[in-house]
Amino acid sequence: MGKLTKVAVPIGVVSIVLMLVVPLPAAVLDLLLGFNIVASLLILLVSMQIKRPLDFAVFPSLVLIATLMRLALNVSSTRLVLSDGYAGKVIEAFGHFVIGGSLIVGLVIFVILTIIQFVVITNGAGRVAEVGARFTLDAMPGKQMAIDADLNAGLINETQARKRRQEVTSEADFYGSMDGASKFVKGDAIAAIIITMINLIGGFAIGIMQKGMAPADAVSTYSLLTVGDGLVSQIPALLISTATGLIVTRSASSSDMGTDLLDQLGRNKQPVRIAGGAALALCLIPGLPKLPFLVIGGLFLFLSTRLTEKPDVDEEALAAAQAPDEPQPDSPEAIVERMRVDPLELEVAFDLVELVDTARGGDLLDRVKALRRKVAMETGLVIPLVRTRDNLDLPGSQYVIWLNGVPAARGNSPAGTVLAIGDHLEGLPGKPTTEPVFGLAAKWVPAELQRQAEMAGATVVDRSSVITTHLAEVVRQNASALLGREDVKVLVEMVRRSHPAVVEELTPALLSLGEVQRVLHALLDEGVSIRDLVRIFEALSLRAKKSTDLDGLVEAVRAALGGAISQPYVTPDERLHVITLDPAFEQRLLEAVRPTENGQVLALDGHTVDSLVRGCTELLDQADRLNLSPVLVCSPQVRAALSRLVRQVLPRLSVISYNEVSRTAQIESLGVVNGAFAVR
Incomplete structure (x- = not known):
């Protein structure tokens, strides 16, 4: 069905264009005129059943196609009227029905129908479409801001926000298209009037001058065909104009138009009862026929007794009643939420x-x-x-x-x-x-x-x-303060979907979720990316079989990540600027490493710590003047304790081990710290 539709619609549009230049037999014209009337009626019925305008988003394009088809049929019927004096049984039947034996009456009725469509419905629908398009475009920024606010507040997710933005954009596009489509309907009404005048004048001229008909016969023949042709085209045009007005005046609702109409008009008994009483009161006016008003008044009064009046509902109270779990403003639950x-x-x-x-x-x-x-x-x-x-x-x-x-x-x-x-x-x-x-x-x-x-x-x-x-x-x-236990669980589940064996081996068999969180916190504290969770979990699995010591776990992960840790510090020309330690001084630091409950620390005297800090600070200042971002490189055995000390006094200086230096980068030393001073 979908493939057929894709082919049928383009073929139909091309056929409509061909109808403007290719003559049609009267029998084919009858078929197309009938199809045009039924299709216009279908569009009107669909426009009454939708719950919101966007449910019929194809309507603007459909108006253009329907208008083009009516104009093509007008051209085809005009060609037959002027050339053969006969345009099929549909046009002839409509002409006889409207004229009813009187040419003047027929023309007057045709003109009235045209005025109704052009002056009342088409102009009104065009104005509503124009105002609707303007207001919709003006309201777009506010709607977009409301969506962004809901997204940032966590009330909706990214998918819902994207869907709502698409609806806002579609609504603006629809009303903009409707503003243009209403111009098609208006132009179609004008074209119908002009074509009708051409048919009348041209038919008289052809009948008298070419076919030698008497003036009365020419008037009778061509006026019948012209009025029939105009009426056959005006009825679908009137239906489409009405559908356009319904679409642009339709507000979003949970029901179709018929349900809303009956529900809202019959919501209260009193207006219906008053209307029935007013109809009966008109019977007291002398000269007015009493039977019609008695029937209408009695019908309205009967309806007022059958209506079930809906009580006014406090929606906020109803919502509160329907949500018994909603905490009261002063309840402990509400206070906890705040x-x-x-x-x-x-x-x-x-x-x-x-x-x-x-x-x-x-x-x-x-x-x-x-x-x-x-x-x-x-x-x-x-x-x-x-x-x-x-x-x-x-x-x-x-x-x-x-x-x-x-x-x-x-x-x-x-x-x-x-x-x-x-x-x-x-x-x-x-x-x-x-x-x-x-x-x-x-x-x-x-x-x-x-x-x-x-x-x-x-x-x-x-x-x-x-x-x-x-x-x-x-x-x-x-970063570590923003990584909660629930976030770690989400990350673990994400790895489980792609690498289930890695997660099953690690947790909860070897490490608990809390211990994994501690490792990730330690990595984030030192500026190490945790994107490569698969390698991180694999390294933790191997190390946790020997020991669950935090520093040991972290160093195992860093060793597995290797050059990825130093890569952010590599310059675009593949250079890594480093600060190193004097071997003798590094040996002193290694001897000063002491294990504690919170990890390894350096048990150094104040003079040594001061010398270390002053040496690193001097080299960092030199690097700043050169617009460089160096790292402090040391042996893996002392790295954890040294990093814990440096982070307290020089948080912008990262400490990495020799194993973590990128193999592809060219190493450039900015200086050596020997415990007494920095050496260039």
């Missing part, structure tokens, strides 16, 4: 709401969604939905990033400005500040001076990018 802490929240001041409002060009929500995808690809952590809300208590231009109910970071983003980052910004007006992620000197300058700031050598960042970058840095620094 106490629930979101893992990640972004709170903005009143003047930053425009960054969230898509209707005003705000793209912050889209950037936050893109950030979630980017962080997932970089770290393997699917961060929870970021709940974005406004806070009138915040000072103007301020935003706060909350992590598990605690403010993790805050910043400013003044309206009408951009952030210019650079060292030579004295000549630009604005408020000096510090870039929130890297601590670079910056200045908030007016947005209209963006070009001047770029010419001054500054890096210019818009407000949404500043907030998104700050949020990304908070997420990376606190």
Whole structure:
């Protein structure tokens, strides 16, 4: 059936176009005229049965095809009327029926039908379609913002949001198409009038001049055919115009039009009862026939006794009654729900709401969604939905990033400005500040001076990018705090679907879900991506058979990941900049390693720790001046304890072992730390 439809529709449209130039026999024309009337009636009935306009989304295109078909039939019938004086039995029968022995009466009825279609229905439907298209387009930004808000609040998922966005777009496209389709109907009405005039005038001329008919015979013959032809085309046009009006005036509902009509008109008895009484009262007017009004009034009064009046229902109370499990506002369950802490929240001041409002060009929500995808690809952590809300208590231009109910970071983003980052910004007006992620000197300058700031050598960042970058840095620094037990379970199930043997061997036989979570936390704390869960789980399975010591598990995973750990620090030209330890000093550190309940630590005196920190800091400062990101390389035996110490004083310096150095990168040493000073 589907293949037949794909072929039949194009063939039908091409055939309609051919009808404009190819003569049709009278018998074929009768068949097509009958089909046209029935098809128009079908379209009208379907438009009355739909529950919302989008259920008949093909209607605008169908109007164009139906209009083209009526015009093609008009051309074919005109050709037969003017050439043969006969256009089939359908047109002749309609002509006899309307004229009824009087040409004047027939023409008047035809003109009235045309006026009804053109002036009343077509114009009204066109106006409603135009207004509907305008209002739908104006409402699109608000609807899109509501969908994004529901998505960020976790009320809907990405699939539901995509479906709702598609519905909003389809609705706008439909009403825009309906605005154009109404012009087809209007043009069809005008064309019908013109064709009818041509048939009358041309028929008289041909009958008298070419066929030698008497004027009365010519008028009788061609007026009958013209009125019949016009009526056969006007009836389908009137049906299509009515369907157009029904479609554009139809609001979304859970029932078809007939059900809604009876339900809403008969919702209350009183109006029906009053209407029946008014009909009976008209019988008291002298001269009016009493029987029609007695019948109508009695019928309405009878209907009022049969109607079942529906009581007014408080929908909120009904919803509360139907949801007995819904906690009361002051119940312990409701209080606990309000106490629930979101893992990640972004709170903005009143003047930053425009960054969230898509209707005003705000793209912050889209950037936050893109950030979630980017962080997932970089770290393997699917961060929870970021709940974005406004806070009138915040000072103007301020935003706060909350992590598990605690403010993790805050910043400013003044309206009408951009952030210019650079060292030579004295000549630009604005408020000096510090870039929130890297601590670079910056200045908030007016947005209209963006070009001047770029010419001054500054890096210019818009407000949404500043907030998104700050949020990304908070997420990376606190990635382990965002990886909950339920998240680990989801990751384990994801690996189980593709590598069931790996998961079955690891948990719960060797490690519990909590122990796996501890390992993943330790990796995230050290900036190691957990995307390659299969290799991580395989390494854990092998190590856990010997020991479940946390540091041992983590080092086993790092050894399995190998060069993937150092790859993020490799420059585009395949260079890895490293800081190394003097062998003698590294041996001292190895001798100072002590096991504890929380992992290995270095038992060093204050002087040695100070020398280590000063040496690393000096080399890091040199690297910063060269715009490099080095790593500290040491032996695997001391790496865990050294990393735990360095993270406390120099969190931006990563510590890797020799086994984790990329084999394809070219190693460049920035210096050696010997416990007393750094050596270049």
